[in-house]
Amino acid sequence: MATRWQGQCADCGEWNTLVEEAPQTVFSSKHDLSSGGRPIVFTPLDAPGELPVRRASGLAEFDRALGGGLVPGSAILMGGDPGIGKSTLLLQVSAHIASSGGTAVYVSGEEAAGQVRLRAERLGLSKAPILMASATSVRDILTTLGNMDTPSLLVIDSIQTMHSDQIEGAPGTVSQVRGCAFELIRYAKENGVTLILVGHVTKDGNIAGPRVLEHMVDVVMSFEGERSHQYRILRSLKNRFGPVDEIGVFAMEGAGLAEVGNPSMLFLSGREEPMAGSAVFPAMEGTRPVLIEIQALIVRLQSGATPRRAVVGWDNGRMAMLLAVLEARCGLNFSSAEVYLNVAGGYRLSDPAADLAVAAALVSALGDKPLSSNAVWFGEVSLAGEIRPVAHSAIRQRESAKLGFAKAFGPSSAAEQDPGGEGGKGLAFTGLGMLPNLVDRILSDA
Ligand SMILES: Nc1ncnc2c1ncn2[C@@H]1O[C@H](COP(=O)(O)OP(=O)(O)OP(=O)(O)O)[C@@H](O)[C@H]1O
Ligand SMILES: [Mg+2]
Numbered sequence: 001m002a003t004r005w006q007g008q009c010a011d012c013g014e015w016n017t018l019v020e021e022a023p024q025t026v027f028s029s030k031h032d033l034s035s036g037g038r039p040i041v042f043t044p045l046d047a048p049g050e051l052p053v054r055r056a057s058g059l060a061e062f063d064r065a066l067g068g069g070l071v072p073g074s075a076i077l078m079g080g081d082p083g084i085g086k087s088t089l090l091l092q093v094s095a096h097i098a099s100s101g102g103t104a105v106y107v108s109g110e111e112a113a114g115q116v117r118l119r120a121e122r123l124g125l126s127k128a129p130i131l132m133a134s135a136t137s138v139r140d141i142l143t144t145l146g147n148m149d150t151p152s153l154l155v156i157d158s159i160q161t162m163h164s165d166q167i168e169g170a171p172g173t174v175s176q177v178r179g180c181a182f183e184l185i186r187y188a189k190e191n192g193v194t195l196i197l198v199g200h201v202t203k204d205g206n207i208a209g210p211r212v213l214e215h216m217v218d219v220v221m222s223f224e225g226e227r228s229h230q231y232r233i234l235r236s237l238k239n240r241f242g243p244v245d246e247i248g249v250f251a252m253e254g255a256g257l258a259e260v261g262n263p264s265m266l267f268l269s270g271r272e273e274p275m276a277g278s279a280v281f282p283a284m285e286g287t288r289p290v291l292i293e294i295q296a297l298i299v300r301l302q303s304g305a306t307p308r309r310a311v312v313g314w315d316n317g318r319m320a321m322l323l324a325v326l327e328a329r330c331g332l333n334f335s336s337a338e339v340y341l342n343v344a345g346g347y348r349l350s351d352p353a354a355d356l357a358v359a360a361a362l363v364s365a366l367g368d369k370p371l372s373s374n375a376v377w378f379g380e381v382s383l384a385g386e387i388r389p390v391a392h393s394a395i396r397q398r399e400s401a402k403l404g405f406a407k408a409f410g411p412s413s414a415a416e417q418d419p420g421g422e423g424g425k426g427l428a429f430t431g432l433g434m435l436p437n438l439v440d441r442i443l444s445d446a
Contacts, residue, residue, distance in 0.1 A: 012202040019169040058096025065234040067242015072192040079207040080223030095128035102152035109136040109161030123256040158198035226346030246286035267292040267345035274373040277365030281357035282396035289399035293344040296361035313343025329385030353390035355381035375407040376400040385435040389413040401427040
């Protein structure tokens with residue numbers, strides 16, 4: 001929002017997207033709202049009534065990310081980088097719904113009907129009875145929907161291309177996006193339709209348009225991945241009907257997005273030779289373990305130039321903190337070295353238990369000592385250099401053992417939580433109390 005004319009939007013950096021809006025009437029104290037209204041009805045929480053029944057989309061990974069399927073009368077906003085596969089995924093979901101007794105309406109404002117048909121043909125979905133249209137007028141869309149049987153799913157691709165003749169401004173402007181979304185969501189709520197809105201994202205990854213859009217919908221999802229990599233992750237960022245930590249994993253293939261039911265091996269590079277600077281981390285995504293390779297590279301600088309630090313797939317500040325702890329508590333010196341950290345496979349790590357694996361990768365790279373290729377590392381590191389307990393250590397160990405790893409290193413307490421190593425049969429667990437233990441272990445044995 002700006003209080004005067006401005007050519008460029010300060011939030012998203014787009015030019016000529018700001019529109020003028022009249023200021024709202026300010027209510028004076030003369031307006032007394034304490035009488036003249038109709039009484040509202042209070043109901044007990046356990047009142048008999050229908051609880052919404054979720055509808056399976058047919059794509060188990062999609063349902064998992066949503067917390068168990070589509071809720072009728074709910075609105076979902078899906079963001080994602082251009083070309084990541086949003087239209088592909090939603091066309092597949094629509095096809096599943098349409099082929100399993102539901103009615104799916106897919107409205108594209110971005111592509112002509114021919115283009116959508118071409119995609120459907122490539123995905124092998126031409127026969128699916130989807131009601132598909134290319135339209136951008138919300139009035140046309142709602143009028144048409146009002147004159148037919150209520151569909152179970154309505155996909156709008158994308159909300160930024162929609163416009164309403166009731167609102168001034170070009171499609172994609174804040175007031176248009178907000179107004180169109182409001183009308184579509186109202187239709188969905190009143191008719192028990194599941195609405196999926198595709199949202200464009202800005203350069204820094206936020207959903208373009210008003211932030212209020214995220215408050216208006218029930219679920220916000222983001223479809224992530226590196227376009228150069230095959231894997232795509234569907235994550236829910238907000239969910240009024242379920243947890244937000246489950247992810248859905250897909251692989252982009254010629255025939256569309258294939259579900260990856262067991263993603264635990266995806267993010268390992270599969271090398272035979274152990275290499276310095278590489279550590280395997282058993283991460284948790286919701287209730288699922290995923291093994292991820294973390295790679296560190298350290299380059300000693302000869303000159304006094306300021307060394308670079310670059311992180312891909314992890315938090316920058318968190319790496320700076322770990323480097324500081326390694327320097328202060330373990331006497332290592334990174335100050336004249338460039339440090340690069342990369343999470344394999346285009347994955348973005350958010351699990352705090354990654355600290356120990358990152359530290360192991362950094363120490364291994366610094367000392368040029370490869371870590372044992374059949375070991376996994378997990379644990380949170382405190383500023384004092386303690387290796388702190390993390391959640392789900394038994395599941396992490398079990399999955400590592402299942403995938404053929406023989407050793408796990410983690411917080412000392414993880415052994416107590418899991419007496420007798422029940423978590424990972426065939427996995428030797430070593431508890432590391434303080435970070436210097438880790439450094440000694442890596443730098444002493446070859
Ligand atoms: N013929 C093809 N074979 C294999 N993959 C293809 C083919 N055509 C497109 N793709 C894949 O599909 C992706 C495009 O998917 P899609 O159009 O669903 O993305 P989107 O997120 O909807 O993009 P936009 O933001 O432009 O709407 C491409 O990036 C590409 O990886
Ligand atoms: Mg698209």
